[in-house]
Amino acid sequence: METAVKKDAELEEKLQKVDEMLEKYKGQKGALLQALQEAQGIVGYLPLEVQKKVAAALNITLSEVYSTITFYSFFNLKPRGKYQIRVCLGTACYVRGANKVLDRLEKELGVKVGDTTDDAKFSLDACRCVGACGLAPTIIINDEVYGRLTPDKVPEILKKYE
Amino acid sequence: MEMVTLTIDGQKVEVPKDSTVLEAAHKANIRIPTLCFLKGINEIGACRMCVVEVKGGKALQAACVLPVSEGMEVITNSPAVRESRKVTLELLLSDHNLECPTCVRNLNCELQKLSEELGIKSIRYPGEKHAPRYDDFSPSIVRDASKCILCRRCVSACHKVQGVGVISPNHRGFNTVIAPVFDLSLAEVACVNCGQCIMACPVGALKEKDDTDRVWQALADPEKHVIVQTAPAIRVSLGEEFGEGMGAIVTKKLPAALRRLGFDKVFDTDFSADLTIMEEGSEFLERLQHGGKLPLITSCSPGWIKFCEHYYPELLDNLSTCKSPQQMFGAVAKTYYAEKMGIDPSKIFVVSIMPCTAKKFEAQRPEMNSSGYQDVDVALTTRELSRMLKEAGIDLSKLPDEEFDDPLGISTGAAAIFGATGGVMEAALRTVYEVVTGKELQNIDFTEVRGVEGIKEATIDIDGTKVNVAVAHGLANARKVLDRVKNGEANYHFIEIMCCPGGCVGGGGQPILNAEERWAKDYREVRGNAIYEVDRSMKLRKSHENPAVQTLYKEFLGKPLSEKSHHLLHTHYTKRPLYPEV
Structure with missing residues (x-):
């Protein structure tokens, strides 16, 4: 239970960092790959929560974000191992x-x-x-x-x- | 414009400099086969069906994305070209669910037609096939990936034409699938059910949810009083399914056909379109004169309504509270009509024939039951009606002319034009003008709101009051208008939004035209013109002159916006999420 709470707090912190990172890409449709790469660098993978943030910041559809993530094997939808x-x-x-x-x-x-x-x-x-x-x-x-x-x-x- | 001359199959062609080879060939009446190409919507060179040989070039080139140049020599019909097209087509077929005779697109499939034309007699590449994925959770649209050829026409329609963008190519290579995020169902994402993806699909990978069985069952049930209403746009499109030309007017064949299918009464959504104008026109005046929320935005188009709920929830208060004509019809049928005829409303089964897949979703909205019963029991598309007629052996073009039944089959020209973009606005203006001024309109044709221009604006002088109106069709156009409203850049009083390009005549439930037919003629314009011809031919052309609507108010509703009207004919909206939860 405690670990779950700790994990949530960790994720919250990372999501906060993603928000900060996305500031510089606001409204830039062409920055999708960089934004995703940096977001994955922060969170370790690209869960729906992160995808929504990227879509909203760049003003593109969630569908385009997901499509791009699943096209490139570099991007992960699930948490990865050590x-x-x-x-x-x-x-x-x-x-x-x-x-x-x-x-x-x-x-x-x-x-x-x-x-x-x-x-x-x-x-x-x-x-x-x-x-x-x-x-x-x-x-x-x-x-x-x-x-x-x-x-x-x-x-x-x-x-x-x- | 600068012109260039090139040679295609030995024939000289002069075209504008920025043309593609495909356009040049089209101009010269040289047919190059296409599959992923949809003029103006999807021109991406993905399928390689349109490859041609260019003299001096190394590889074959896709004509749909190949720019012309001066002196270019193109060969569209060489052994290499023919073989390449065949190989491509066979590879597509090797991973295609070949259940053609039972497919909804049998005999109206671009892949099938091409196989026939290119003389494919066997498939040389039996290989791996995709695992089937079938999504029928949406009440409107069914996806069948086993038939998808990954042409992306639906993706372009969804993103570019409608500005919705809930389907994309996901994953990569052989694993590519056109789907919503996380392979969710269309029912779980912000899809508006417009069906423009179906209209764009060259094969049977996208289709409407078929509800014909429920109608057959109701028709066979002696306990049920089964009545039908037909939307304005059906009378200029159903004929196409029976070999009549694009936009053929079949208003009088419709009642004959529906009677022969066994409906107890054959009514007309045009009746309730007139009723909508009475309510919505009054609502507009009420808001205009008493400081209500403006601009008022029309609420007839259920794809647009769901779009607003997902994408512009901050504008929900601007929506007219009027139910759409389809729903108003149902509510009146199960109260006023039931009472008048002495029929138990629980025995009344309302079927609507709609040019629309979003109407299926609208019909099953839980709030659409103010009579105590669901307003509309089944909404069928034009295509489903056509299938029922064919199954029953009814050939529309061989039927005699007949009339709709009284009283819910009486209508005016103002109702007919609901089927084309700008029509609801024009119908409302005809009535609002006369109600406000008490004078007769000299010219009832508001031509400035007609036509296929994406966004139309006009200022109408109503007895000294300047009313600014805007009309948008296709949701990508609607977005532009709505963003201007949101940002305070526009001063509109009244806006009409129709979800589909051209309005309901271009609805997602209409007869499917293949890419060539769509290129040859603008169906929005042809069907739209037919709608205005229907209007011109009517004796009455203003909704407030509809005698059956007048009687309805006298005998039952009282007046527009009365308590009873509010209860039965008006509705409310629900904010919906932009993104799904997974």
Whole structure:
């Protein structure tokens, strides 16, 4: 119960910061991507509450905001884990077996792509090309890139984050 | 304007410099197939149906977004072009729910028509299909994503034409789906039920909620006294469903058709449109003369009403409290008419034929039951009526001319023009002028409020009082007028707003015209002109001269804005949220 209250207070504080951040984008339809990126930086993800604020500030429809968020894999609709794993499914990684790496990650973490582990430690996402095709297949954990992967290398990498 | 000359399929064409190749071909009567293209509304080059070859160019280009240039040589019919179109179409079909014979758009589907024209005989790409998503929670509009081809015509209609914007392409690539936020139902977001998305849809991905079964059941029930009312705009559109030209006037065929379907009485919403003018005209005068809230804004259009409730709740007090003609009709039918005929109102079943999908939502509003019964039991669109007639083997064009029944079928030309943008304003002015001045209007045609211009303004001199009026149709236009009112930039006394482009003649329940038909003729103008022709042909053209309405006041209501009128014919509005809760 207490943690829930604390969580609410934390979120309130973050939403306040989002309001402040949006001040500079008032009425600027073209600032959608920057605004969303900054909002996600503050809150960690983009819940409906945040989307409404962005829509109202930029004077665009909520539908446009949601459409944009779901188009880009970078944006999250749900809270993410402490360590965010992104598996590149761009063409080069894909042809070099990124799918198998993703399958193994799902198996090891016990979650499906797009989800977060129950202990909020890892979240797993697929993404488009990360620009490291020479290292294909690659994954990124937070800001760390891991390349030339095979499914068998997955448990070892995850161990680093235990 | 600067002109350029290009060659299309060996034919020289001269067009304005800012034209597209598609427009140039159109001018030269060279047909390039399109699917996502909707002239003036959706010109985005998404579907690749309209690809052409340009001499000197590497890849095929989408003609709908390709600017013309001097000396350009275009080929619209080469093997490469034909093959590309076929491949595109087959890929679209590979993920399309091919239940064509049972689809609401069977024989009126642009995808089906194109497959036939391009000679698609098999689909070479059997592949993954989308999981079906079906949303029928809205009382007005049904979405079926299994038939959606992602052309975005509905999105443009919703955002650009209506300024509503509750559907967008969500997600990406193969997972793209046109839907409200968080995949909610249209019933859960600030959708106004206008149905302009349906009018824009080339396939069967969007359709009206079909209520014909409920009407068939009522008609078959000997206990029920089933009566029907038909909106002004139906008489200039239903004919199109039976092969008559755009805007064909079928006023006298309508009663014949409805009688043959088995309705006990065939009445006319035009009667209650005249009644609306009596109430709304009086309300306007009351507000004008006694310092009431101005501008007064008309309340006949249920899409507009819901729009106001969601998007401009601060203007709800400006709305006329008058129910729409559809609802007034129901309230009068279940009180006055029931009493007069000695029929138990619980046995009366009111069906309305409307050019509108938002009327379905309006009919089921909980506050619309001042007689103790829901004013209107079922609201059908023009399209649903057409389907019922076809199912019953009734061919509209082969019917004799007949008249509407007394007394709720008697009407004037002022009521007929409710069907076109500016009509309610004009009808109100005809009556208000004569009531205020006691003089006969010399010229009853207020042409300055007619026509398809998005926003029309006029100042009318009523015995020395200057009345500023504005008329807007299509909600994106309405937004402009409302923002001016909100910001104190306009000094209007009276505003007419119709939700749909052209007014009710362009309603979301009307016969669906494909992209080519819409490009060839402005349906708003053609059907609108027909409406004014109906007006001209009427003996009586002012609402206060309607003898049946006069009798209604004498025998039952007393006078406009009487207590009884207020109870039965007026309503209130509800502020609704702009954003959904998830």
